[in-house]
Amino acid sequence: MNFRENHRIQKLLLLFITVMVITSLAAGCTGGINLPGFQKETPVEPPVQPDAKSALGAITFRAHVPANPAVETITLEILDEVTGLALNPKRYEMAPSGENQFEINIPIALGSLVKYRYIRTGERTAVEYTAGGQQIRYRMFQVSGPSIVEDIIAGWTDAHYAGPTGRITGQVIDAATNTPIPSALVTAGGSQAFTASDGSFLLEGLIPGTHNLVAASLDGLFKTFQQGAVVAENATTPAPLFVEMAKLVKVTFVAQIPVGEVKGLPLRLVGSSYALGNTFADLDGGMSVIASRAPVMPTIAEDIYSLTLELPAGLDLRYKYTLGDGFWNSEHYTDGAFRTRQLIVPDADLTVTDIIESWKIGTFAPVTFTVTVPQDTLPEDIVSIQFNPFGWTAPIPMWPLGNNQWLYVLNGPLDFFSELKYRYCRNDQCGVADDSSTHDLSTQGKAITLTVEGQNVQDTINSWANWSSFTNSTTIIAPEITAVGPDFVAGVELNPNYNPVWQPYFANGLQNIKSLGANWAIFTPTWSYTRANPPVMEQVAGRDALWTDITAAIQSANQAGLHSAIFPRIQADMLANDIWTEANPDAGWWETWFSSYRTFALHHADLAAQTQASMLILGGPDITPALPDGMLPNVEPSGVPEDAGERWQNLVTEVRGRYTGQIAWALPYPFPATPLPEDFDQFDALYIVFNARLTENNDPAEAELQESFAALLDANVLPVVEESGIPVILALDYPSANGAASGCVQISDQCLPFDLLNQPTPDLPEVQVDLQEQADIYNAAFNAMITRPWINGVVSVGYYPPAALQDTSASIHGKPAADVLWYWFPKIIGQ
Numbered sequence: 001m002n003f004r005e006n007h008r009i010q011k012l013l014l015l016f017i018t019v020m021v022i023t024s025l026a027a028g029c030t031g032g033i034n035l036p037g038f039q040k041e042t043p044v045e046p047p048v049q050p051d052a053k054s055a056l057g058a059i060t061f062r063a064h065v066p067a068n069p070a071v072e073t074i075t076l077e078i079l080d081e082v083t084g085l086a087l088n089p090k091r092y093e094m095a096p097s098g099e100n101q102f103e104i105n106i107p108i109a110l111g112s113l114v115k116y117r118y119i120r121t122g123e124r125t126a127v128e129y130t131a132g133g134q135q136i137r138y139r140m141f142q143v144s145g146p147s148i149v150e151d152i153i154a155g156w157t158d159a160h161y162a163g164p165t166g167r168i169t170g171q172v173i174d175a176a177t178n179t180p181i182p183s184a185l186v187t188a189g190g191s192q193a194f195t196a197s198d199g200s201f202l203l204e205g206l207i208p209g210t211h212n213l214v215a216a217s218l219d220g221l222f223k224t225f226q227q228g229a230v231v232a233e234n235a236t237t238p239a240p241l242f243v244e245m246a247k248l249v250k251v252t253f254v255a256q257i258p259v260g261e262v263k264g265l266p267l268r269l270v271g272s273s274y275a276l277g278n279t280f281a282d283l284d285g286g287m288s289v290i291a292s293r294a295p296v297m298p299t300i301a302e303d304i305y306s307l308t309l310e311l312p313a314g315l316d317l318r319y320k321y322t323l324g325d326g327f328w329n330s331e332h333y334t335d336g337a338f339r340t341r342q343l344i345v346p347d348a349d350l351t352v353t354d355i356i357e358s359w360k361i362g363t364f365a366p367v368t369f370t371v372t373v374p375q376d377t378l379p380e381d382i383v384s385i386q387f388n389p390f391g392w393t394a395p396i397p398m399w400p401l402g403n404n405q406w407l408y409v410l411n412g413p414l415d416f417f418s419e420l421k422y423r424y425c426r427n428d429q430c431g432v433a434d435d436s437s438t439h440d441l442s443t444q445g446k447a448i449t450l451t452v453e454g455q456n457v458q459d460t461i462n463s464w465a466n467w468s469s470f471t472n473s474t475t476i477i478a479p480e481i482t483a484v485g486p487d488f489v490a491g492v493e494l495n496p497n498y499n500p501v502w503q504p505y506f507a508n509g510l511q512n513i514k515s516l517g518a519n520w521a522i523f524t525p526t527w528s529y530t531r532a533n534p535p536v537m538e539q540v541a542g543r544d545a546l547w548t549d550i551t552a553a554i555q556s557a558n559q560a561g562l563h564s565a566i567f568p569r570i571q572a573d574m575l576a577n578d579i580w581t582e583a584n585p586d587a588g589w590w591e592t593w594f595s596s597y598r599t600f601a602l603h604h605a606d607l608a609a610q611t612q613a614s615m616l617i618l619g620g621p622d623i624t625p626a627l628p629d630g631m632l633p634n635v636e637p638s639g640v641p642e643d644a645g646e647r648w649q650n651l652v653t654e655v656r657g658r659y660t661g662q663i664a665w666a667l668p669y670p671f672p673a674t675p676l677p678e679d680f681d682q683f684d685a686l687y688i689v690f691n692a693r694l695t696e697n698n699d700p701a702e703a704e705l706q707e708s709f710a711a712l713l714d715a716n717v718l719p720v721v722e723e724s725g726i727p728v729i730l731a732l733d734y735p736s737a738n739g740a741a742s743g744c745v746q747i748s749d750q751c752l753p754f755d756l757l758n759q760p761t762p763d764l765p766e767v768q769v770d771l772q773e774q775a776d777i778y779n780a781a782f783n784a785m786i787t788r789p790w791i792n793g794v795v796s797v798g799y800y801p802p803a804a805l806q807d808t809s810a811s812i813h814g815k816p817a818a819d820v821l822w823y824w825f826p827k828i829i830g831q
Contacts, residue, residue: 046107047078047090047114048318048342054109059141060148062103063094063118064209066159072122074102079115079138080340081272082318082326086286088338091119111344112143113216113224113316117190118153126156128190131165132205132531136190137282140214142224152189154207166206166231170239171199172215174222181222181243182603183539183547185280188213188229194539194546196599197606204536206231215241218274218548220315220345222246246312251343252351254306255297255321258358262409263302266399270294270326271319274548275309277326279500281542285393291325292382292397292428292504313347321356324396328387329359329411336361336415362415365454369398369408371424372460376469377404378426378804378814380508386430388421388445395428395501414450421445424461426803428501432466432759433803439465441762466807467814472772474819476779477702481786483830489729489793490825491520495758495800495811496569498526498545502802507556509801509813514560516818517825521557522565522617522731522795525550525607527600529572532582534592537570537600544571547607554611567617567666567687568604580625580632585639593626594647601651605658616659617687618652619666619677627677645678652682664729669717680724688717689797691733691754693743694777700741705780713788721790729793732781736774736815737767737808745808758798758809767808775816782824794828796821 046056061076068074073093080088094102108114115138120126128136131154141149155161172184172195180199185192188211193201195215213229222243231237253269270277270289277294297305311317320340322330331339334357343352360366373383383406384395398406414420423430423438423445438445448457492513513521528540539546545553557564572579583589601618608616624630625638628645632638641647655663664685665677670692680686694700694708721728735757737745744751747766757767778796785791796812804814812818825831 046109048109048112048340054111054342054344056107057110057143058105058146059108059114059143060103060105061094061116061151062097062101062148063151063153065100065102065118065120065153066155066161068100068120069122072120075119075121076104076106077117077119079117080318080338081115081138081278081288082270082320082340083330083338084285084287084289084327085138085282087327088340108143109342109344110143110145111314111316112342114141114143115139116141118151120156124158126158128153129155129157129160130190130205131155131161131163131207132191133160134191134530137192138187139190139212140187140216141212142214142226149212150210152207152209152211154189161207164208164233165204166208166233166235166237168203168206168211168213168229168231168237168239170201170241171195172201172225172241172243173199175242175244181217182606184215184217184222186213186215186241189231194541196539197547197603198599200599202536202538204531204534208233213239213241215243217312218278218280218546220246220273220312220317222312223314246314247347248310249313249345249347250308250349251311251345252306252308253297254300254304254351254353256355257303257305258356261303261359264299265323265409267297267305268294268322268324269297269307269319270322270330271317273315273317276319279541280546281500283394283500283542285327285391287325287327287394289326290394290428290501290503291322292384292395292501294325297321311345313345315345317343317345319343321354323359323409323411325394327393327413328396331356332358332361332412334358359411361413363452364412364414364450365452366409366411367414367420367448367450367455367457369410369422369457369459370401371398371406371458373404373406373424374461374463375404376467377464378469381426381803382428384425384428384430386423386425386445388423389417392430395425395430397428417450419447419449421447424459426464426467427505429803433805434465435461436463436465437461439763466805468806474775474816476820476823478779478783478823479786481824481827484789484828486519486829487792488829489520489795490518490821490829491522491565491729491793491795492516492518492799492812492821493522493567493731493795493797494524495798495809496524496526496571497758497760498543498549499760500542500549503549503552505802506553507559509799510553510557510560510562512804512813513799514562516821517829517831518821519563519825519829520565520614520793520795521560521562522567523550523554523557524567524569525604526569526571528574529570529579530574532575532579533584534589535579535583535596537596540574543574550607551611554613558612563614564611565615565617565664566604566608566611566613567620568600569620570600570622578633580638587641590639590641597623597626598651598654601655602658605655608661609659613661615662615664615685616655617664617666618655619687620689621668621672624668624672631672648677649679649682667720671716680726683726685727685729685792686720686724687729687731687795689731689733691743694741694780696742698739698742700776702776702780705741705777706783709781709784713784713791718788718790727792728790729795730781730785730791731795731797732778733797733810734774734777735798735808735810736769736771736806736817738770738773740770740773741777754810757807759800759805759807759811761809764808769806769808771806771816774812775820778812778817778820782820786828
């Protein structure tokens with residue numbers, strides 16, 4: 001997100017960013033939460049209690065560190081991704097074994113995939129950083145027998161590396177079929193990347209030396225690959241990785257809840273695999289597992305649950321049973337320690353029988369939360385509760401009682417906090433769809449004091465933020481409509497600001513789109529710029545939907561009877577500024593950019609082909625400076641190579657070799673300073689994202705808006721249509737905010753870019769919600785469009801799939817503008 005366009009907006013939004021950074025630090029980004037009784041250095045014992053059948057191997061971890069103060073120690077952290085990387089690490093203090101070298105020997109079960117990192121402890125704790133200046137999430141090591149693991153530490157939180165670097169590139173390929181594997185996790189030197197559709201990966205900015213290169217499946221579908229890789233200064237190390245697919249076996253988990261506990265509550269199985277709720281991302285509160293993404297286990301008796309899964313043989317599965325997620329309401333040993341179980345999946349079907357010892361830690365009694373929600377809560381909504389012990393953690397679905405009441409019993413961990421803050425929200429969308437009383441950006445939530453006696457907390461939510469179903473009926477003025485036919489694109493484009501908590505709610509959102517009479521859903525999967533020099537665009541878990549995320553969402557669209565289009569976007573919000581501001585674009589920079597964009601485009605062409613999407617949309621404002629004669633946002637020449645036109649033609653030809661469906665080119669309107677592409681005949685349609693100023697009037701009549709639409713379409717869009725000779729789809733991008741029709745939503749006498757209003761975003765008190773203005777804009781657009789047969793589709797931009805909102809964003813989900821689509825779409829396509 002580019003905050004430079006408005007300095008005063010930047011100051012306002014900086015508060016939001018600061019709060020998130022503070023929360024992240026509190027959640028353990030610097031090496032774990034120091035809760036009483038947690039994170040103690042442990043004796044040299046296995047990090048996870050192994051299965052009784054598992055043999056152990058002696059593993060020596062040897063770390064080569066930068067010059068280290070004599071008074072400070074180096075500690076190995078073996079991490080628990082199920083509970084939370086920051087929340088339950090096992091720490092092993094290492095012994096000096098040479099100059100700037102430390103090591104320790106630990107027995108670990110054979111077959112284990114160890115996730116670990118190093119910290120430096122002294123007056124403060126410092127976590128290791130990559131040579132590229134990013135905090136290491138974790139390294140990986142596959143245990144196949146007694147081994148020595150050699151690691152080079154580039155830098156620390158307080159001492160970043162400033163020397164030369166190199167990189168590893170390669171592909172992960174199925175050895176049996178020679179087919180590439182997308183979305184594999186590859187790590188080396190603490191850096192990590194997810195493979196693209198062609199199996200390719202790039203690990204940029206590695207310190208020179210030998211690194212342990214590991215490729216692992218998010219669900220264990222192929223056997224983990226591991227080998228050493230030598231990285232030289234300013235050089236690229238090629239690494240083709242041929243992997244063996246794993247055999248699937250049936251594993252039945254049978255769990256008995258603790259004696260005396262309430263029976264029949266929803267019990268979830270959470271774990272280290274994608275299918276058990278692991279997002280492989282750093283979520284709120286230092287967690288990686290989302291409760292609503294994990295399976296609920298069916299009951300086979302009052303206190304016994306059972307679930308059968310197909311799992312790959314050899315998978316190192318870390319798992320636990322929970323009434324919440326991996327941290328809240330999860331199982332513990334009787335001594336209060338977190339219990340994370342380990343199963344090395346055998347090569348034959350298996351039944352695992354587990355007895356849950358306890359849900360509790362210490363002496364504090366459970367807290368029962370009962371909440372009554374407003375009458376206008378939608379029947380499909382699920383009420384979630386979110387806790388704030390040291391920063392907001394991931395939301396957890398509550399249990400419905402009926403009659404607008406919801407229940408949640410929190411057993412633990414409680415003894416580590418004297419006070420616990422919490423809030424309620426709809427569909428896990430805390431911070432967006434909250435209880436109005438706790439929606440403020442700076443809110444710490446409601447608070448209770450924890451005691452050794454049980455508590456019953458009863459709350460009433462008077463209203464939801466950004467929601468009310470009690471709105472005026474929508475009046476639609478329209479002529480008699482002659483159906484265009486089912487080939488007309490009546491579509492809804494999804495908000496690109498993906499969050500993993502959206503995933504369980506896609507199906508409902510897509511069914512809502514279908515109920516409006518739409519026949520298309522336009523998905524906007526993203527990659528992120530993670531470096532500017534050289535430019536690196538890649539998938540970042542938690543920010544960008546991974547391959548499995550987006551394929552599941554498109555499958556839901558297919559099941560809803562919708563055509564799918566894929567409009568991939570590139571995010572720059574991980575950079576301090578926009579990519580085009582931070583870049584130093586010489587010839588080498590542009591060569592790297594075009595190579596990265598080629599991988600990005602072909603990845604989404606393969607995605608479109610595999611999911612049988614009906615259209616792929618390329619272009620858009622993200623890449624305008626890279627077009628021939630490209631201009632930067634400040635209207636200066638971008639310095640794009642002279643052969644840019646040829647590069648784009650070749651890329652589109654390659655895309656067509658991967659994907660045989662329709663390909664559209666996206667153009668923003670008003671059209672940018674960069675000249676429009678000359679080779680329109682390469683495309684099947686133009687996708688014009690339209691958010692032009694329609695009036696100078698603060699309270700325009702709908703007739704005025706319709707007249708403006710007609711004039712702009714005829715004066716500016718029609719000539720492009722006539723020149724290109726290809727169909728045009730009009731994508732309307734107007735927020736439900738006062739001033740949207742004038743093209744200027746004001747804040748502190750400045751015009752706010754519309755995309756900054758899309759969720760998630762902090763509430764801006766100066767910006768007023770105007771649902772009617774958005775509805776009027778849509779109805780005016782339809783009235784202008786219906787008399788212009790050269791327009792072949794209309795799309796609503798910015799749809800927020802997980803929840804209906806009545807905010808200032810462009811999403812029409814739950815707004816009067818949706819009624820406009822419901823009126824027009826079926827009549828246009830002849831339903």
